[in-house]
Amino acid sequence: MRGGRVAIVGGSVAGCAAALAAHRGGAEGITVYERAAGQLADRGVGLAMHNDRYGELEAAGYMDAGTPWIQLGRRCWYVRDGSAPLGRLAGVLPFPFRTYNWGPLWRELRGRVPESVDFRPGTAIERLQLTGDAVELSTSDGRADRFDFVIGADGYRSVVRTAACPEVRPRYAGYLAWRGAFPAERLPDPGLWPVEDCVYAVFPGGHAVIYRIPDGRGGQRVNWVLYTAPPPDHGLPLDSPTSLPPGTLSDALRGVAIEVADTQLPPYWGQLMHLTAPEDTFIQPMYDFTAPRYAAGRLALAGDAATVARPHTGGGAVKALQDATALQTALASAASWPEALASYDAVRSPVGRSMVDLGRRLGLGLVQETPDWRTMDQPGLEQWWQQADGSGAFGGRRLT
DSSP states (O other): OOOOEEEEEOOSHHHHHHHHHHHHTTOSEEEEEESOOSOGGGOOOEEEEEHHHHHHHHHTTSOOTTSOOEEOOEEEEEEOOTTOSSOEEEEEEEOOEEEEEHHHHHHHHHHHSOTTSEEEETOOEEEEEEOSSOEEEEETTSOEEEESEEEEOOOTTOHHHHHHOTTOOOEEEEEEEEEEEEEGGGOSSGGGSOTTEEEEEEETTEEEEEEEEEOSSSOEEEEEEEEEOOOTTOOOOOSSOOOBOTTOOOHHHHHHHHHHHHHHSOHHHHHHHHHSOGGGEEEEEEEEEEOSOSEETTEEEOGGGTEEOOGGGSOHHHHHHHHHHHHHHHHHHOSSHHHHHHHHHHHHHHHHHHHHHHHHHHHIIIIISOOOGGGOOHHHHHHHHHHHHOSSOTTOOOOO
């Protein structure tokens, strides 16, 4: 199957990967609509990718060794223990992950998108209409275009998912993630923390995940995520998916993270919140959902538009890129659009469900129903993690 006009709604990592998949799968007229008008490459949050998943995605042509990354090797679990700077080391688990900075990763993927692709930043989709053998998109700049099919890669508030699966409603998990990053040069006594260590600083009712990421300019940044429930008077409208991007966090909500850091985390790890500028701190409420189908009619879903699993899974970016590889295979091997989309749905829908299930299990164990970390030791940690992970999908499912 060659030719055809394809639209991708959303131009971030999932959208760029989907554009690449459509091109490699044989589509000839490809348009990408990205709501944001600014530079997506300026986003500086961190992400981690399992070594095995990286190898699969590199072989598939969706990752490149030239993108800046840091190799991690182990995950160290620390519990607050009096005034001990690092706390008590409860145990160590293998952690064969690479860490990335979102901005340089997006830039590398964007550079792979062929020049023939019409990339339209600052263009929102106002209306989507199915017209039998085509999909018509109306945009914020007053244009209307028809396509053979549309890929929704427009995140957790996807307009394409709303059209394909209107019954899906993201569910608030009951807790938040405070996130931040700062230049590694600010970190005192960096020798106390080996570069290859990912830190889990755990406490009753939550935990912090801390690791270094590249800054995209030859240096490093300290990336942290703090998970816990907000106070009852938080004032956030959490009945529908929302977030507080960098620079919009109130002093009160930032103060919640600071208080948790000061009272629940070991001193060395708790100071990270103080070292992070307010404009570099933001909140991500935890929601999860998965679409019951990844394709409906002439619409397909990819990345967070299809499934949002809690970040505990360590596989969000991986799944978005895997969606693209599966879409490429489906388009390249099918004889018609319906056959291609049915094949894509059959492969990826089960993965979405399994990742959401894993995120919920880990959310229970790491935030909502935490064990007694004070008594945790190496054998106990190994047993607890084996039960929490269960399916062994942490870091993402193997690409088939």
